[in-house]
């Protein structure tokens with residue numbers, strides 16, 4: 001058991017048809033009419049975490065808080081951190097700053113109404129904090145968020161911030177917890193979540209986390225409830241998007257269990273606080 005340092009475990013709470021790969025093919029207006037597998041898949045993750053006594057941060061869509069308030073309350077009741085993944089999973093660079101502000105305010109309002117407590121963290125859909133949308137961090141700070149976990153300092157299909165700092169730091173008045181990367185031939189590569197986590201052999205993920213530790217920093221892992229569901233309905237999408245979404249879904253749970261056995265995890269907020277982050281957690285209901 002590698003007990004130090006404490007790493008951050010994060011789950012982006014969205015249903016299988018809400019992901020960016022299906023945007024344009026699955027209308028948001030039809031979300032509530034589709035078969036939802038969100039509660040069952042999230043419960044599956046919660047039961048594994050309960051078995052291990054591990055806490056995580058769940059970045060939840062405002063839409064999910066609106067339609068599944070009981071699920072959101074149960075995350076908090078079980079000791080997990082609830083943070084925000086935006087309202088309707090819109091990529092930041094498809095929004096104006098005003099639209100983005102409305103989106104993150106609405107989601108924070110809904111989450112805080114359901115939870116009865118302030119929400120400190122935010123993660124953008126598909127890591128869409130990119131060079132052109134750095135204004136989003138100013139909006140988040142102004143809207144009372146205390147930290148962001150949206151920067152992926154490596155190439156990514158829809159996001160990624162080339163040259164960004166690779167470990168927790170302060171950025172535009174917020175704490176930023178960038179996704180973990182491993183340096184290979186002098187270049188950063190993502191490995192610790194989503195399609196990367198499912199595609200790479202577990203040994204490589206473990207090596208990546210150990211490499212972060214050797215650099216003196218914690219790692220951050222991100223997964224989604226639908227990644228634990230090999231039986232989810234297949235939706236039409238591009239070949240590459242389809243590969244990324246469906247590759248090795250049947251292996252997620254087993255790898256996840258190994259990961260929890262090999263390393264210590266806590267919430268993003270808890271890990272950031274260990275590194276000096278104190279958060280303004282302003283309620284939007286002041």
Ligand SMILES: [Zn+2]
Pocket residue numbers: 012014019085089124125126
């Ligand atoms: Zn997402």
